Amino acid sequence: MRKYRKIAITLAVMLVFLLFCTTAYAAPTGDVAGAIEGTWNDASGQIKTVVNKVVFPAIDLILAVFFFAKLGMAYFDYRKHGQFEWAAPAILFACLVFTLTAPLYIWQILGM
Template sequence: MKHKKIMILALALLLLTALCCTSALAAGGDVAGAVEQTWKEAAKQIKAVVEKVVFPALDMILAIAFFVKLGGAYFDYRQRGQFEWTGPAILFACLIFSLVAPKYIWNIIGI
């Protein structure tokens, strides 16, 4: 009796799998063309998200870090009499790079 239930369950799962699975065929059998077209559409969306979300968020984080580091360097200057330029300079260079990166990064990647 137990084997009969297992066989019925296995056949039901096999039938359900056969009904739910469909073949994905490219138009005219051109799989490479279908993949390229999908990538072109996805690349446009990726580019839009990166330009409108990722780079502005990165710019904001770097700007906040730069001003915090600059303020910390100023307070160290008032306390010790020596201004440390390294931290603020590195953050400023990163901020400038991330501000101008969207202008040329897509040419490098090829999108």
């Protein structure tokens, strides 16, 4: 009985897969590269908008939080030891400036 139940479930799953499967054709001529290029041309504007309005601001926010946290920790280390460590805050600041200005030039570099 258990064996028949497993076979029935497997057949049901396979039937569902077959019902929802469709064949995708690149073009009547079989031009796969052209289909991919067309899809990229249609989606590149949306990708650019999402990256500019979501990805870069999220990265900027994370880097800003880390920068100010590291700057505060460096200040407290300075108060404790008398020497200010500039390396980590400087690297985080450079990364923050890079990501803040990246949307201005990154798309020319990528050719979009």
